[in-house]
Structures are given as structure tokens and as C-alpha cells.
Amino acid sequence: MLFLTRWRRVFTPTTSFVLRLYHMSSPMSSVGQSAPKMADKESSVESFPPPQELLTPLRVPQKTLLGPGPSNASPRVLAASALPLLGHLHPEFLQIMDEVKAGIQYAFQTRNELTLAVSGTGHAAMEAAVVNMVEPGDVVLVAVHGLWGERCADMCSRNGAEVRTITKPIGQNFTLEDIQKGIEYHKPCMFFICHGESSAGVLQPLDGIGDICHGNDCLLLVDSVASLGGTPLYMDQQGIDILYSGAQKVLGAPPGASPISFSPRARGKLARRKQKVPSFYFDMNLLSDYWGVGLQKGQPRKYHHTGPISSVYALREGLAKLAEEGLENCISRHQQNALLLHQGLQDMGLELWVKDKSARLPTVTVVRVPEGVNWKDVASYIMNKYSIEISGGLGASAGKAWRIGLMGHNCTRDNVELVLRALKDALQHFGVRVQARL
């Protein structure tokens, strides 16, 4: 056989090589009889050549990612991504899943049993929250003060919800009165609000919202992708029913496995569903069995899908770093460095997008672009000269602002000074007179 292969390889064109392979893998004769056309087709099979761009080395430059995310992962987290694969049901991997679950419970400050990492990026977690909670006809109220509210509204309507919204101009957040009015008027079964609106750099206070929701028989769904670990968040104490986040911000892990948790109240709605969850991949009933929710240590897990092994390793290490530093120290570090950045920007004569100090998101700072300056020229100058990413505005702030992120491994005093120096250099390069104090 091996000899034949060689012989054919040498003396016949690709087409018949393909034919030969085909003979090995299925009985040509029967196929030939039942679909004679295929025989001709088979013999005309041609192999597309390998793409040239894949025959060159993979090129990945080192950059300092000080945009709204992803942020750089620490060497420790990157090293974890390169560890050997394990089977998705091997005891050692189940142990790592348990550690990830415990880490998410700590980061979220929750004791919810149904706490796990969805096998996808932050948007996957948002979708997992929506597909499990929403049934056709459900009224969902979405607070829109930037991109993430719009995204959630879209997802809810795709799932047949009757979507109502309350809105605020980008850069502002909602008061408890706004929310109370909205909920009492629309009587939704779920209310969505984004804790850290990274498109505007706005922090939404959460205290009191849970009580309003629960007093009106409504679940509270919160997006903490850009806020988790950078500002206080206490899922249980704040009465949050569904909370999700991403790996690539403060947790400093590559995107690919995303934290999510459901309160007993949320699980009640899941249990009362009239219809199956429309998504198999995100079905929390099935994921619970895979993640061992409610199982004793050692009880057999049920195979659901092959988890993203390496991404789970990395998330585990991101959560371990948070546990080692301590949640409160991590939050404090992000707040302190944000204050230094804000001061430095103002010392340069720049204006912050969010006026209300208490409404500023520590992880992502939005800065107004001075009159007559092109935001992109400045961002490109900084990328080209310093390999630092700062990004432009989004939605209402597009073209009018820069967004500077200080998250996780990147949230250091050195990076604050680095980005201020780079920005000052760039502004001066483009002829802006920067105030002397820096």
C-alpha cells in the first residue's frame, strides 16, 4: 500500500491521487452506480494549492494596549495559555474549572451556585444571559446610555422579547428615580443596565437598583465587562440576578472564556421556562451539569461540549492573580491610577468627557480631543512611535474623544506616566501648546 502510494505520487497527477484516496475511504463502485455524474465529478476534483500567506511566519508585534480592551495579559497568564492540553473531562481539568468557578464567585462577591465561564468572549456571556432569561413576549427594559445597552436591546429583540428602553445622553448615568419610573411604567420581567459603559467612560452606580427591581417582580441583569475588578461590585449585596463580565479587561486574560453568574431568583425564571433555551451552546441547564453545579466533588460531570481548555487555564491564572492581590487592593489600584491619569490629563489642559467625578469609570477614561486636532493622527503617532494603543471615541464620542484604558496588568503608575508622556509628545508634534505642569 505504502509502495503504491509512493508510486502513484510519482507517476500520476493530483487528480488521480485524489481518486486513489477516495477509493480508500469509500466504495467508489456503489457511488458510481447510484450517481454516475459523481464519477465524472470525482475524476475532475482538483486540489486548491496552499495559500502563500500561510507559508510565511506568524507575525505578532508587542504593543502596550491602553485602549478600552483587550488589555495586555501578564507573562504568567500567557504562559498558562501555552500549557499542554488536557481532556475536557479529565479530573485535572475539572479541578481547574472548579477553581475558575470559585474565582468568579470571589470576583463577583457572590455565593451563587450557578456561576461559571461561558465558552466565548464577553458578547457570548451577554448572549448567554439573554437566551436563558428571555422568552418570546417577555417585556425587558434596557437602560441605554451607550453601545452596550443597544447591544443588549438587539439581543433581547432577536429572542422575541418586547423591548422597552430608558435612555441617557452618552456620558451620563441613570438615577434611581429614572430607573424606578421606568420599571413602574413598563413593568418588565428583566431590567438591563451596564455598570461600566466603556463607550463613554461612565460608571453607573448600582446600589438600590436591585431593591427597585425585586419590589416590582423584575430581574436585574448587569454588564460588568469593563468594570469588574476596577470599581466596587457586590453581586449578592447589590441584589444583582444575572452578572457577566469578560476576561480581557481587569482580569488580564485573553478573550475566550467569560464569567457569568445567576441568582436563585434568576434560576427560578430559568426553571419556569415554557420553551427550551433556544441556544444549545449557552443552555445553562446543560452547562450546569458540565460545570458540576449542585454536584458533590467527584460526582460524574455530564459532557456538554469541549470547553476552550487553554482559555480556561488563562482565566484561572487571571482570577488567581486577583485572589492573590485581593479584590479591594485591585479596585484601589485601579482607582488610584485613574485619579493620577485624570490629574495628568487635566494638568496638560485636556478636558475629561465625564464631568461628574463620581461618574467616571476608573478603567476607561474618555478625553475630549482639543479643537483643531485630528484624534486619529494623534493615536497613530502614539502607536507608531511608542507602540501604545489609545483608541478613539465610540457612538456619540466618535471623532471627538480618545479612550484610554488602564486595566489589570496594564494598570500601573508607570503606564500612566508613559501614556501621558506619549500624549504630550503627540500633541506638541501636532502643534498643540501643552500646559507646562507636566
Next chain:
Amino acid sequence: MLFLTRWRRVFTPTTSFVLRLYHMSSPMSSVGQSAPKMADKESSVESFPPPQELLTPLRVPQKTLLGPGPSNASPRVLAASALPLLGHLHPEFLQIMDEVKAGIQYAFQTRNELTLAVSGTGHAAMEAAVVNMVEPGDVVLVAVHGLWGERCADMCSRNGAEVRTITKPIGQNFTLEDIQKGIEYHKPCMFFICHGESSAGVLQPLDGIGDICHGNDCLLLVDSVASLGGTPLYMDQQGIDILYSGAQKVLGAPPGASPISFSPRARGKLARRKQKVPSFYFDMNLLSDYWGVGLQKGQPRKYHHTGPISSVYALREGLAKLAEEGLENCISRHQQNALLLHQGLQDMGLELWVKDKSARLPTVTVVRVPEGVNWKDVASYIMNKYSIEISGGLGASAGKAWRIGLMGHNCTRDNVELVLRALKDALQHFGVRVQARL
């Protein structure tokens, strides 16, 4: 502030530290007024301690994964997983996405423009195929001869399809006659079949099915998670309309980004949808804009979600290895090593689950467990003594068979000899008289 922090840290309990942080991040006063209960609640916020299991090092043993998947990733692929993160819209990352797209087109042997990697594992790709193609009321015919048909049927029904099935006992595959009858009787708009049924180790011939489908105004959806790169597969020539696969089998990359492609005919159905795709995360209309489908090089991409950067690096390297080896050489390697394994197993007096040689899947071999032998004892012995994974049966073969995978980086003559040696040792250990020829 920093001083105050230290002072408070030293002289007050956690609770007031949390309160202090809270004061920094949102105006307590207004919250206090509108929801006095919260004030008390806030002051009673307590921080859960870091979980002890996260304060110990991550432990990942090295194993040889010779089950049905995941298979070991090569050192080159693992190294790529640990490269620095890039922004999901940085030109260097868009370039890598283009290379991944070209690599998938090569692996699938297709020129389909709508070819990309879904941001999830193999099940995510199956779900992406279903949610984009299926609308409520659509009749879908699913060929069930193992677990994957059942999974797809479940996903289709969750999406409101009227699901019909044709079935075969696990271990057998479908003839063109079976399929023609089924399609002419049920008149589906889409037909699903699994090319490599890893639960039974069965290879399903595909030639002729496309013609039958298209002659009956039906789309052909094929699962190639366990077959891609291990046996001939020619998406365009075989008239496959939707094809998907996984990263962790022959491509030898960690699960997390999964290849999928849609033919012009499939895109036609997508364009004719009456309703939006129920999933935002898997919406191929939006993913096309992110992956630059139909865009000229350099035209701006549209942000959809943050892709799993590291998983895309790894998939790129897995595809590059395939391009370097050459698809036909890779297929030939898998076929040759499968034949060696089959011979070796039979020489030991073991019986293969699939009788028809041409119906054997080269990537996953299913072996009957001899009378009086407990499959798990043998698998555990091999894992404990050799750190090699071979797994048990699934569905109808559960408890009655072992499944041995030889995929990608693991598909070597050395591994064939290693697993045969280990299996022989294990069988002898449990008192089975193994024939002498090995």
C-alpha cells in the same frame, strides 16, 4: 488619599473600607436619600475571602491525548497561544484573520467568500450553522447514526425547525439510496449529515449527496469536526453548502475558534430570511463585516465582538502546518497510520467495531472490549502507567468499546506503536491472553 487608604486599612474593618470605596465611586448621598435601605445594606457589605484553591499553583500534567479529541497541540501551536495580545481590529490581527480565512478555504477546498472562524468551540460552529440557516417552520432532515446527528436535531428543534430524521444503527453509514428516499419523502430545505461520526468511528461517504440535495431544492450541511484533514473532503466539488469543523482534532490547535463556510446557495437562504438571525453572536451577516467578507484589502472592518485573539493565533498556526505539509500528504498520513493501528489491533486478536473497511474513520478507531474485560480498568491502567488517554465508547458503544484517536500532531507511527504497546501491557495485566504477533 493614599495615606487615608493606608490609615483606614489599618484601623478599620473591611466593611468601612468597602464603604469608603463606595463613596469614591458614586454619590452616596443621593442614593441614601432615594433608597435609605441601601445605606444600611451598604454598611453591611462584607467581602468574601479569596478562595484557597486559587492561592495554589495551576497544575497541568503532560498527557498523550489519543482519545477522540482534543488531541495534543504541537509546541509551535502552543507557543503561538502565548504570543502578546493584539487589539481585535489592529491591522496585524486583521491580517492574521485573513490568513486564517485562507487556511480554512484550503482545508475545506472551497472558494466560498463567507469562510471564517466562529469564536467558540466545535459546538459553537454547529450552532452557528443552524441559527443562520433555520427559520421557524423549516423542515430539516437530520441523518442520525451517532451523537452528532442527535445534537444537530436538538439544535434545529430549539430554533423552531420541524425536524425529521433518518437513522442507522451506530457503526453503520447511509447509502445514497437511504438519503435520496429520505429527502424525496420529507422534502426538507436542509439536510444534515456527519462526515466523521466519532462516537462510532464511522466515515460517511459524501459523494453524490450534494447532487441529491440540490436536485430537491435542499441545502447540504456537513459536520467535519472529526474528519477534516484526516480523510478526503472537497466542499465545492462535493456540493456541500455549509461545512464546519473544530480546531482541536487534525488541526491540532486548542478548542476556541472553529472553521465554518457557507456556499453562495446557503448565503441565498440567509439573505432571504424573514426574521433576523436569533443569535447576535453567531449572526453571519454581522460576522461577515468583521471578517471582511466581500471587502477589498484595507477597507474598514466593522466591530462586532472582541474575537478570541490567542485562539485565532493558534488556529492560524494549525492551518499553517496543514498548508506546509499539504492537505493530501496530511490525509495520507492519517490513513497510513490508521491502517497500521487497525492491523496492530487485529494482530492482538482485538476486533474493530466497524466491519466495513471503507467505512472506518481514519482519525478515530473504535475497538470492541473483549469479553470479561472492564474497559475503564484498562483505560485507567494506561492513563496511570503511560499518561496516555484512550477513551470509552459513546451511546451504543458505551462500555463495549474503546475509542483511539490519531489526529494531527499526535498522528505518528511512534504513537501507533506506543498505544499498541500500552494496550497489550494493560490487557495482559488484566489476564487477557494477547496473540503473539505483536
